[in-house]
Amino acid sequence: MIIDGKKIAEEIKNTLRGGGLKLAIIAVAPDEASKKFIEKKEKFAKEIGVETRIYELPQDISTSQLRQKMAEISHILENDGVILQLPLPEHIKTQYVLNGIIANKDVDVLSSRAFGDFATGHSKILPPVVSAIKIIFEKYKVDVRNKNIIVVGAGRLVGKPAATWLINQEATVSVLNEFTPDISKFTRDADIIVTGTGKPGLIKPDMIKDGVIIIDAGSLVGDVDPAVEKKASLFTPVPGGIGPLTVAMVFKNLIELNRK
Amino acid sequence: MIIDGKKIAEEIKNTLRGGGLKLAIIAVAPDEASKKFIEKKEKFAKEIGVETRIYELPQDISTSQLRQKMAEISHILENDGVILQLPLPEHIKTQYVLNGIIANKDVDVLSSRAFGDFATGHSKILPPVVSAIKIIFEKYKVDVRNKNIIVVGAGRLVGKPAATWLINQEATVSVLNEFTPDISKFTRDADIIVTGTGKPGLIKPDMIKDGVIIIDAGSLVGDVDPAVEKKASLFTPVPGGIGPLTVAMVFKNLIELNRK
Numbered sequence: 087m088i089i090d091g092k093k094i095a096e097e098i099k100n101t102l103r104g105g106g107l108k109l110a111i112i113a114v115a116p117d118e119a120s121k122k123f124i125e126k127k128e129k130f131a132k133e134i135g136v137e138t139r140i141y142e143l144p145q146d147i148s149t150s151q152l153r154q155k156m157a158e159i160s161h162i163l164e165n166d167g168v169i170l171q172l173p174l175p176e177h178i179k180t181q182y183v184l185n186g187i188i189a190n191k192d193v194d195v196l197s198s199r200a201f202g203d204f205a206t207g208h209s210k211i212l213p214p215v216v217s218a219i220k221i222i223f224e225k226y227k228v229d230v231r232n233k234n235i236i237v238v239g240a241g242r243l244v245g246k247p248a249a250t251w252l253i254n255q256e257a258t259v260s261v262l263n264e265f266t267p268d269i270s271k272f273t274r275d276a277d278i279i280v281t282g283t284g285k286p287g288l289i290k291p292d293m294i295k296d297g298v299i300i301i302d303a304g305s306l307v308g309d310v311d312p313a314v315e316k317k318a319s320l321f322t323p324v325p326g327g328i329g330p331l332t333v334a335m336v337f338k339n340l341i342e343l344n345r346k
Numbered sequence: 347m348i349i350d351g352k353k354i355a356e357e358i359k360n361t362l363r364g365g366g367l368k369l370a371i372i373a374v375a376p377d378e379a380s381k382k383f384i385e386k387k388e389k390f391a392k393e394i395g396v397e398t399r400i401y402e403l404p405q406d407i408s409t410s411q412l413r414q415k416m417a418e419i420s421h422i423l424e425n426d427g428v429i430l431q432l433p434l435p436e437h438i439k440t441q442y443v444l445n446g447i448i449a450n451k452d453v454d455v456l457s458s459r460a461f462g463d464f465a466t467g468h469s470k471i472l473p474p475v476v477s478a479i480k481i482i483f484e485k486y487k488v489d490v491r492n493k494n495i496i497v498v499g500a501g502r503l504v505g506k507p508a509a510t511w512l513i514n515q516e517a518t519v520s521v522l523n524e525f526t527p528d529i530s531k532f533t534r535d536a537d538i539i540v541t542g543t544g545k546p547g548l549i550k551p552d553m554i555k556d557g558v559i560i561i562d563a564g565s566l567v568g569d570v571d572p573a574v575e576k577k578a579s580l581f582t583p584v585p586g587g588i589g590p591l592t593v594a595m596v597f598k599n600l601i602e603l604n605r606k
Binding site: 181182184185197198199200201202203205206207208231232240246249250253254256257258259260261262263264265266267 | 441442444445457458459460461462463465466467468491492500506509510513514516517518519520521522523524525526527532
């Protein structure tokens with residue numbers, strides 16, 4: 087069964103009231119993909135009554151300049167939430183810059199402070215991709231305990247937060263990456279696969295068992311060969327799966343963090 | 347080969363200079379095991395010139411009273427480091443209390459703030475058990491990439507920090523817990539096993555392959571049947587393995603956090 091993430095995101099959107107909150111989005115020389123993601127957020131924002139402010143910064147900005155800019159934008163009282171659009175240029179120390187975001191405006195849960203609160207079960211919000219996965223698991227009554235769960239990729243936006251959350255949910259979790267000698271050895275026995283590598287078609291039908299649940303959190307193109315559909319019991323496609331839900335969860339976080 | 351953690355810890359001890367630093371240890375109605383661990387820390391402290399202050403609190407203290415006490419002790423200028431001896435009585439919200447420790451005095455890296463810095467690669471210290479494992483891996487030239495690593499248990503003191511660190515080291519890591527249907531399915535293929543469950547003899551010789559590296563971070567009694575020695579290429583016993591090294595690393599952290 088293919089999950090219609092876009093439809094679920096629409097349903098959630100109808101329950102969200104932006105109330106004039108302001109979301110700052112900082113982008114450094116955004117490429118076409120980043121521009122597309124920013125546009126999606128702007129569109130969603132407009133539809134629920136959130137005002138967006140886009141700060142576009144030049145490619146040659148230094149780590150310290152960008153960190154200072156982040157702190158400045160973060161401290162502007164009217165900015166209720168702050169997003170740093172990733173990835174950044176290679177020369178920038180990403181985590182250091184992310185740490186310029188004040189924890190209670192960090193809707194993406196990427197600063198050390200916000201991530202620590204999340205990882206220790208002490209946060210009122212979850213990383214957007216985790217919330218998106220949680221919604222699907224709740225909707226389709228997927229219990230993660232007792233399951234053999236494989237997380238493919240350990241990146242900042244998908245694998246790491248997903249693995250951290252699943253471990254905290256007392257799931258059995260294996261985290262794979264580009265150095266794993268043979269990922270199919272793991273994926274073949276998986277009850278649930280969460281993947282966010284950005285490698286199109288990495289997961290193929292012969293690497294999975296019948297009835298597996300696949301959460302494809304690839305970005306522009308899926309990590310998963312769409313032919314898995316025949317074997318998977320649940321499958322989030324790209325586009326139209328986790329992506330739109332993750333965008334919705336960014337705004338749910340913004341509203342949650344600004345609840346009085 | 348059995349690793350002599352006590353001997354390595356002694357070598358490290360000889361390189362550490364406490365310089366009169368003060369370490370506060372808070373314990374709530376400590377049982378015999380906790381008292382023993384506190385004594386080990388006091389002894390180590392004395393030998394390197396660190397002054398310890400033990401605060402013993404009654405069993406019936408409430409979460410909010412304890413949190414306030416933690417904050418007080420944490421803010422005493424002369425206390426250079428603060429330890430909350432775990433476990434706490436059942437009725438106490440442990441993470442909330444741990445968050446009363448100021449991050450730069452948190453030698454155990456257990457507050458949300460300190461853990462977040464560690465998990466995002468932004469900390470100058472590591473959780474003591476992680477440092478202990480790292481020392482062994484460095485000494486015996488164990489490369490964690492490309493290896494199949496199994497972490498048994500996902501507790502606050504061992505499994506969670508070890509898994510977080512290994513994932514950040516780009517290792518392939520599976521985290522198991524008490525709900526995992528069959529842990530031997532995982533341990534049989536493991537190149538490295540890190541275990542910290544507190545279940546004596548959980549890992550038996552027929553559950554591992556020849557040449558495996560086993561880090562037993564059980565506390566009073568090992569998680570690992572000592573008979574694994576015949577099959578393991580490296581093995582940290584209990585007592586005398588990870589334990590003494592972890593104590594040494596607490597003091598290394600104390601010194602590191604107070605370096606001017």
